[in-house]
Amino acid sequence: MRKKGRPKGGDSAATKKKILDAARVEFAANGYDGAAIVAIAKSVGIAPSAVYHYFQSKEKLYMEVFKQTSVAIWDSVSPTDNPSTLVEAMEQLLDNSRLLADKLPSYSDFLASLPIEAKLHPQFSELLKQRADYQDKTFRNLALIGIASGELHFLSEDEATELIRSIIMGWFFERHFRQEEIEHSGEAIISMFKHLYVTNSEK
Amino acid sequence: MATKRLSGRPVNEDSVETRSAFIESGRKFFSLHGYRGAAMSSIAKGAGYTPNALRHHFPDKADLYVAVFADTVNDIYPKLVAHLYSETFEQAVEGSMSEMMKLAKEYPDHMDFASRAPDEFRKHPELAERITARDNFQEFFYASLIALGRRTGELGNLSDQTLNVFFRNTMQGWIYEGIYSRNLQDTTQSALIKLARHL
Numbered sequence: 001m002r003k004k005g006r007p008k009g010g011d012s013a014a015t016k017k018k019i020l021d022a023a024r025v026e027f028a029a030n031g032y033d034g035a036a037i038v039a040i041a042k043s044v045g046i047a048p049s050a051v052y053h054y055f056q057s058k059e060k061l062y063m064e065v066f067k068q069t070s071v072a073i074w075d076s077v078s079p080t081d082n083p084s085t086l087v088e089a090m091e092q093l094l095d096n097s098r099l100l101a102d103k104l105p106s107y108s109d110f111l112a113s114l115p116i117e118a119k120l121h122p123q124f125s126e127l128l129k130q131r132a133d134y135q136d137k138t139f140r141n142l143a144l145i146g147i148a149s150g151e152l153h154f155l156s157e158d159e160a161t162e163l164i165r166s167i168i169m170g171w172f173f174e175r176h177f178r179q180e181e182i183e184h185s186g187e188a189i190i191s192m193f194k195h196l197y198v199t200n201s202e203k
Numbered sequence: 204m205a206t207k208r209l210s211g212r213p214v215n216e217d218s219v220e221t222r223s224a225f226i227e228s229g230r231k232f233f234s235l236h237g238y239r240g241a242a243m244s245s246i247a248k249g250a251g252y253t254p255n256a257l258r259h260h261f262p263d264k265a266d267l268y269v270a271v272f273a274d275t276v277n278d279i280y281p282k283l284v285a286h287l288y289s290e291t292f293e294q295a296v297e298g299s300m301s302e303m304m305k306l307a308k309e310y311p312d313h314m315d316f317a318s319r320a321p322d323e324f325r326k327h328p329e330l331a332e333r334i335t336a337r338d339n340f341q342e343f344f345y346a347s348l349i350a351l352g353r354r355t356g357e358l359g360n361l362s363d364q365t366l367n368v369f370f371r372n373t374m375q376g377w378i379y380e381g382i383y384s385r386n387l388q389d390t391t392q393s394a395l396i397k398l399a400r401h402l
Binding site: 031033034112113115116118119120128132152154155158159160162163165166167168169170171172173174176177178179182183184185187188189191192195196199200 | 235236237239240315319321322324325326359360361362364365366367368369371372373374375376377379380383384388390391393394395397398400401402
C-alpha cells in the first residue's frame with residue numbers, strides 16, 4: 001500500500017491549491033510556529049510527506065501562501081471603476097475589504113499577522129518589502145486621486161500617501177484585532193472625505 | 204541535609220527588585236517570541252533567577268503577561284496624556300505623535316510589546332478578559348483630544364463621533380504600521396496637522 005509521497009494519479013495543480021488553502025487557514029489560526037504540517041495534510045486528506053513533495057519546507061509553504069494571498073487581496077480590494085474622488089475610492093475599497101474579510105476571513109487574518117511573523121522570523125523580512133510594494137501602489141494611486149480632486153490638495157504626494165496608509169491600515173488592524181469594526185469607523189472615513197471634498201474641491 | 208538553597212525564592216531577596224527584573228525580562232521575551240513562544244524558563248534565566256523564583260512571583264504565564272502589560276502602559280500612557288493639556292488641538296496631535304516617535308526610540312521593547320498586545324488579545328481571549336485598560340485608555344485619550352479641539356474651535360462642523368473615530372483609526376494605524384515595519388516616520392504627522400487646518 002502506497003502511503004507516502006505524491007498521490008498516484010492525483011491532479012497536482014488541484015492538490016497544490018488545496019494545500020495552499022488549508023495552509024492559509026492553519027497559519028492564520030495558529031501562527032507560523034503553531035501551524036502543523038500534519039494538520040494541513042489532514043485537512044486536505046493527504047499524507048504529510050505529500051505536502052513536502054509540493055513545498056519543500058514549512059518556510060517555503062508560508063512564502064507561497066503569502067504570494068498567493070497578497071495577489072488575491074490587492075486585486076480584489078483595489079477600487080476598480082476609476083473613481084474620480086477619494087470618497088468614491090474609499091467607499092469601494094472599504095466595501096471590497098469587508099466583503100473579502102467576511103467571505104474569506106483567513107486571507108485578511110493571514111496578511112494582518114505577516115508583520116508580526118516577519119519580526120519573529122527574520123527569514124520573512126523580504127516578504128515585508130513585497131508587502132510594502134503592494135501597499136505603496138494602491139495608496140499612492142489613491143493619494144493622486146485625492147490631490148487631483150482637491151480633497152487633499154493641501155498635502156504633498158508623500159504626505160497624502162502616508163495619511164491614506166495610516167487611515168486604511170488603522171481601520172484594517174482594529175477590525176482584525178477585534179474581529180469587528182469599531183462602531184462608525186468606516187463611516188467616519190467616508191464622512192471625513194465628503195467633508196474635505198465639499199470644503200476643498202473648489203479651491 | 205543540603206545547606207545550599209538552589210531553587211525557590213532566594214533568601215533575603217528584595218522582592219520589588221526581583222519582580223521588576225522579571226517584568227523587564229518578560230517584556231523582552233514576549234516582544235521577541237510572542238505570548239505563545241516565550242518560555243517561562245527563558246524569562247527566568249533572562250532575569251538571572253530560577254524558574255521557581257519566577258513562579259513564586261507569577262504562578263503562570265498569563266499572570267506575568269498581565270503584569271508586563273500594566274507596567275508597560277504605566278510608563279507610556281502618562282507621557283501621552285500630558286499632551287492633552289496642550290493649548291491647541293494641533294499642538295496636542297503634534298506633541299503626542301512626537302512623543303510616540305520618541306518612545307519608539309527610547310523604549311523599543313515597550314512600544315513593541317504594546318503594539319503587539321492587541322494581536323495577542325485576539326489569539327488569547329483569556330488575556331483580553333483580564334485587560335480592559337487599553338480600550339478604556341484609547342476611548343479616554345481620543346475623546347479628550349476631540350474635546351480640546353472643540354473648545355478651541357479648531358474642528359469645523361463634523362460630528363464628535365466622526366472626528367473621534369477618524370483620528371483614533373489614523374493615529375493607531377500609523378503606530379502599528381510604523382512599529383511593525385520598524386520605520387515610524389513623521390510624514391503622517393505633518394499630513395494630519397495640515398488636514399486639521401483644512402477642516
